[in-house]
Every structure is written in structure tokens, then in C-alpha cells.
Amino acid sequence: MTTFTIRSITEQDISFLWDMLYESIYVSEGEEPASRDMINQPLISKYVEGWGRNGDIGYIAVNDLGQSIGSITIRYFNKDNKGYGYVNDETPELGMAIRSEYRGKGIGTELLKTLLEQAKLKGINTISLSVDPNNSAMKLYKRFGFKQVGMEGTSITMIVNL
Known part of the structure; x- marks a missing residue:
């Protein structure tokens, strides 16, 4: 069993967030992963670029050796700078x-549980996301109450009400 702790993102975690941004790009079974340079494209880099601005919230999972193993x-x-899962400026x-x-280790x-609890405490009412329909994370999102509200290209836009 993997033991891990969850903590808030710090400035020292920014390079790890870039690694996780690359990890988050879905690759179908048997497909070649995209070039790592892909994360430098403005439509993708905006998810990490300038991290720490007002409203940014995030957590890192750290294993018992002190290694960062996941992020959320x-x-x-906003409508002038939409993310892939954009639904409105308030979400x-x-x-x-x-x-x-x-x-697959929980x-x-x-x-997700930590982030949703903290978002609710901060008065956030809804959270959206974009996910490939073949991504196994779909099951996790549905379990936490995310519902499909649209489709953007080949990805599903989902939202959860807190």
C-alpha cells in the first residue's frame, strides 16, 4: 500500500506542476505521448503559468519518501481566456x-476530496473540468458528482455543484 500525505501547493512546487500538466495530457492506449513542448502552447501553459494568482487553489500528494506524486x-x-473546461467566469x-x-491507489x-472540501469552505459553488471520455478518471469524477454539461472537441466538459 502506498502511504502519502496531502499538503497545499507552495512556490517550490511550480516545476512539479509543469510535470503534472504534461502528465495530465491524455494519451490513448497504444498511442505515442505528445512532445513535452506541447505544455508551452498558450492554450495549455495557462494552467500553470503565473501560478499563485488570486483564486488559485491546489494540493500535492507526497509519498513517505517526500516525493511529490500527484497534484490537483x-x-x-474568463470568457476572453477560456480553459478547455470553461463554463463561466465564476466557475x-x-x-x-x-x-x-x-x-489506481486512491x-x-x-x-479530489480535499480540494472539494476546501473549495466549499471558500464559498466556491461549482467546479468544472475537461476530460477525454476514454480517461479512466471519468469514473472518479462521476463518483464525486460531476455531470456532463457539454463537449469541446473530443473532450467532455463536466461540472459539480458544491
């Missing part, structure tokens, strides 16, 4: 990734 974030976007968009060797569940 929410960030606000932050969720991003989550777990290092591949740690997936880490995503704990990260």
Missing part, C-alpha cells in the same frame, strides 16, 4: 494528475 488544482479563467476549472506508477480520490 483549480484556477479561474474555476479543475486540473489533476498522478504519476503513472501511483495511479491518491486521486483523496486529492
Whole structure:
């Protein structure tokens, strides 16, 4: 069993957030992963660029060796700078990734539970996300009450009411 703790993101975690941004890009079974340079494209880099601005909330899962193994974030976007899961200016968009060797061990569940609890305490009413319909994380999101509200390209936009 993997033992881990969850803590708030600090400035020292920014490079790990870039790693997790790359990890979050869904790759279908048997497909070649995208080039890491992809995270430098403005439509993708905006999820980490300038992290720590007003409204940014995030957590890191750390294993018992002190290694960061997963992250979850929410960030606000607006109609002039939409994220892939944008629904409105008042709804932050969720991003989550777990290092591949740690997936399926309950880490995503704990990260999501922590983030949703804290968001609710901060008065956030809804959170959105964008996910490929073939991504196994779909089951996790549905378990926490996320519902499909749209489709953007090949990804599903989901929302949860807190």
C-alpha cells in the first residue's frame, strides 16, 4: 500500500506542476505521448503559468519518501481566456494528475476530496473540468458528482455543484 500525505501547493512546487500538466495530457492506449513542448502552447501553459494568482487553489500528494506524486488544482479563467473546461467566469476549472506508477491507489480520490472540501469552505459553488471520455478518471469524477454539461472537441466538459 502506498502511504502519502496531502499538503497545499507552495512556490517550490511550480516545476512539479509543469510535470503534472504534461502528465495530465491524455494519451490513448497504444498511442505515442505528445512532445513535452506541447505544455508551452498558450492554450495549455495557462494552467500553470503565473501560478499563485488570486483564486488559485491546489494540493500535492507526497509519498513517505517526500516525493511529490500527484497534484490537483483549480484556477479561474474568463470568457476572453477560456480553459478547455470553461463554463463561466465564476466557475474555476479543475486540473489533476498522478504519476503513472501511483495511479489506481486512491491518491486521486483523496486529492479530489480535499480540494472539494476546501473549495466549499471558500464559498466556491461549482467546479468544472475537461476530460477525454476514454480517461479512466471519468469514473472518479462521476463518483464525486460531476455531470456532463457539454463537449469541446473530443473532450467532455463536466461540472459539480458544491
